[in-house]
Amino acid sequence: MIYVFDGSLEGLLTAVFEYHERRPSNLILTTAECYQPDVFTASHRIDNDPEKADRVWKALNRKLSATWLRRFYCAYLSEIPEAFRDLFEFCRYIFSNPSDVTQNYGNPHVLAVAGYARKVEREKHRMEAFIRFQQSSDGLFYCGIDPDFNVIPLIMKHFKDRYADQSWVIYDYKRHYGIYYNLDKVEEICLNQEEEKNLKLQRDKITSEQEPLYAALWKDYFKSTNIKARKNTKLHVRHVPRRYWKYLTEKE
């Protein structure tokens, strides 16, 4: 049996609910995107049902600690097809055991969910570190990113707490949405294709007068804080993988 869902959290939770209704054997969960029809296996399309999803979410709240609930959510945000499968199996394992089994790192699905969560948290932390704002001429601080995982929901609070006295935008080019802070609260924004292109290409033309000075100062600082006698490129690249260099002012 193949369960096909749409890749949303609601869909995933609905799938868990429907599994417990029918309990089919040899079940595989897959997203609509990855689904390949198979002659020998029946498939079942999951229709998102907020009520069913809500019941499963509440049950998870009862079963899991705050740490594990966050891990569950993080693993979901990884958007990796195997992660969905592991999350599904993780739910089955959790609900089939009356006691708390989340500490059983010997179980492959528990370990896998913890592993995905760690990857996503690492990406979140990297975004908190590597985002470089540029100030536009009207005082807005902006930055475009394309993170490996969908981390914007996770980094929102950090930036809201920290940059409370400046308005800023963080935009995810890959997933085509972003967040905007207007000195009061954070809003989700979507740009159309043209606006997105403008943000990407003309970033230098809309910057404020001060921007080039501070970018230059930062590059100077980065250069003069380096100790040449201790050069260690391997370590450098391990900490700042090349795919992040495009964000970094000092690496331009």
Add this chain to the structure above:
Amino acid sequence: MSERIREKLSILADAAKYDVSCSSSGSKRKNDNKGLGNGHSSGICHTYTEDGRCVSLLKILLTNHCIFDCAYCVSRKSNDIERAAFTVDEVVQLTMNFYRRNYIEGLFLSSGIFKNADFTMERLLKVVKKLRLEERYNGYIHLKTIPGASEELVREAGMYVDRMSINLEMPTEAGLKLLAPDKSHQEVIKPLGDVQRQIIQFKEEKKVIKSVPQFVPAGQSTQMVIGATPETDKDIMHTAAEFYKNFSLRRVYYSGYIPISTDNRLPLLGTQPPLIRENRLYQTDWLMRFYGFHVNELLNDANPHLDVDIDPKLSWALRNLQFFPVDINIASYQMILRIPGIGVSSARKIVQARKFGRLRIDQLKKIGVSYNRAKYFITCTDSPPMFRDYQATQIKSFILAESQSKYLKNDIQQLNLF
């Protein structure tokens, strides 16, 4: 204007880079006045230099003019270098603008000593107060205590900053006397002790009155220069252990000496900085703080130096084979931590996971144990039977044969003459 400030930043950042402390952790300062910035309890490294050290703070000197002549220091009086000084306002503007762009996690402010200690400390305090009070800046501030500054100034600074530090410079008093005749360890110990007492006092008061302000919430740290004077690793680590104990330091940093001077008391210009040694010292430091090792177990009169080719944990295990093999499924957490190839997070996972069933080799590997190293020291459910006991030297050669030392490359480089 902009050219001059670029020049100043280059000079004063260059002079500050030998201070290795860069951590931005330990402070949970909130941004509750809707200002700029907050503390991040685990800290954030915003970038890394090409030598692989993290950059999380804007690390600068207020000035590199200095009245002292310490042989190991690049800003010493007798050194012929360009001198510069920031104004208070310049430091504040730099910090604010770097922080707004998410370049940095905070400010690390140190200074050469001009006129006298109190005068210098007052200027540092002015920067800190302006940031906190006028600019409503709540990000991280690491302030260097100036040796010899009055207790009142240090105390006032402590109300605004997140971490204070003062450097021991040389691991032993004798070493310090040799290279910096004007300085003594006593000058370092006094302010460390003062701040430490006040931290405790503020914490006690906070238990009773909730509105007591924070005082140096991220604690204190210090730094020692390694390889400039002929101390043994034992001297260094025993000093470090003592300071951890007496002053509840958050960190002791070990900075491999980079030859910057032709002074004949110091290693020659062009000598390689002692990177391996520095690495082994940090490993020992970690073993003391997170793995429950006592410094005497790792370094004592019989073993005054750390092995260069293997890490100190493996080296301890090979000296103490009577404790091994350890049965993963019944041993205590403390004992599992001591097995080479198992770190803190694997040890925790093992202890939690074994409640659900006896662990096998494949599970250990998935948990993150580096099994090729650990296999000589553990037994688990499906361990192959051992028909003979290996000698420590044999185990060492097996492990060395399998592992790729990250330092091997450096050894080869040293052979090249041109």
